[in-house]
Structure formats: C-alpha cells, structure tokens
Amino acid sequence: MSQLTTYRHLQMLLVLLTIIGMSFALFFLQRYMGFSPCPLCIFQRIGLMVMGGFALIAALWHPKSTLIKLLLWLGSLAGIVWATGVAARHVWLQHLPADQVPSCGPGLDYWIDTLPMQQVLNEVLAGSGECALVEWRFLGLSIPEQSLIFFSALLIVHVLIFWRILRPISPTLHTR
Template structure:
C-alpha cells in the first residue's frame, strides 16, 4: 500500500483527478446537462487546471531534489487553494438570503473586453446573481458544494504529497 502513495504516483493521481474534474465540468455539466458556467465556475476550473499542470510536470519530470519538488508542490497547491477559495465563496453566495444576492452583471466576456484585469477579478469575486442561483443538485448538493468537497479532497492529497517530500520513504521497508 505504501508504494501506491509515492511522490510520483500521487502526482499522477492529481493529474487523473484533474482530467476527471474537467471532464465532469465540460462534458457532463456543460454539454450533456446544458449548464453554462458562471464566472466563479470558470475561475474554479482555472485553479484546477493550474494544479493539474504542475502535477503533470512533477509526474513526468519526477525531480529528485527537494527544492524543486517543493516548488512544483507549491504551484500545484496554490492552484487548488485558489479553486477551493473560489468554491467556498460560491457556496457562500448561494446561501445568502434572496434580498442580499448581488444583481446579475453583464458577464465575464464583457468584463474581460472592457475592464482591466484587477477590476475583472474584483467583479468576479464579488459574485453576481447568476452565481447565486442553483441550477442542479446531486445528492442534495449544488455544483459549487460538490466542487468544494472535491477540492478539499485534493488538498488532503497535497498534504500527503508534502509529507512524502519532507519524509521520503526509505528504499528498505524494514
């Protein structure tokens, strides 16, 4: 069992979860269910892809030095930390009383075309009415709630990877 939790295998697990998460978002939710992602959903996807990119680099390259492993781990954990924070914000918006939900904005495409990036980030994180609506539930959980649970599991995998970096397994199991 310990061999399954090696640094490289855990990186491949993160890559696999990125593919599964993006496949779920793009093919099931967007194409099959016909749900359009709100700006917060798009930013969560970006965080997941950042994590997956760093995990893929770490899995393919399989660096031996601890500083390089830590840099790749840090890039990966920043990506998934970003996605987790955005998902938390999204869940919070969905649980606001109806009179406190922000009004719908013009949309992410318009903001990207007309506003500087710092203002776009502010507008997205402030949320809008479209981000607060619950379009679909599975097992009683909205999509942001499902995402938040998924991202927390990925953060736990990152904790295990960090443990593997600072306390590598010995080649001799005895």
C-alpha cells in the same frame, strides 16, 4: 501501501483527478446537461487546471531535488487553494438570503474586454446573481458544494505529497 503513496504516484493521482473533474464539468455539466459556467465556475476550473498542470510536470519530470519538488508542490497547491477559495465563496453566495444576493451584471467576456484585469478579478469574486442560482443538485448538494468537497479532497492529497517530500520512502522498503 507505501508504493501507492510515492511522490510520483500521488502526482499522477492529481493529474487523473484533474482530468475527471474537468471531464465532469465540460462533458457532463456543460455538454450533456446544457449548463453554462458562471464566472466563479470558470475561475474554479482555472485553479483546477493550474493544479493539474503542475502535477503533470511533477509526474513526468519526477525531480530528485527536494527544492524542485517543493516548488512544483507550491504551484499545484496555489491552484487548488485558489479553486477551493472560489468554491467556498460560491457556496456562500448560494446560501445568501434572496434579498442580499448581488444583482446580475454583464458577462465575463464584456468585463475582460472593457476592464483592467484587477477590476475583472474583483468583479468576478464579488459574485453576481447568476452565481447564486442553484440549477442542479445531486445528493442534495449544489455544483459548487460538490466542487468544494472535491477540492478539499485534493487538498488532503497535497498534504500527503508534502509529507512524502519531507519524509521519503525508506530504502529498506524497496528491497522487499
């Protein structure tokens, strides 16, 4: 069991889960089901890709330095904390009463073309009516609720990685 929870294997698990999550979003939800991602969905994907990018670097490079491992872990953690926070905001918007849902505004492309980036972030995170729309459910959960569960599981993997960084495998386990 300890062989499966090595630093490198956990990083590869994050990369694999990133590929699975992005494939589900792009190929199943977007291509097969025909859903267009709302701005909050796009921001969740960005956080997942940031996490996956740092995990890929850590898995391929496999640094020996604890400091480098911690820096890569922090980059990966920042991505998944961002995605989790945006997903939680998205779930909150979907559970608002209909009269409290923000109105739909212009699309993300328009905001990026016309507004400073700080204001784009503020507008996206404020949410809009399109983000509150529940288009599909699986096992009674909306897409953002499923994402929140998935991202929470990835946070647990990050806790395991942090534990592995601080407490490497005992050399006696490798001799067996």
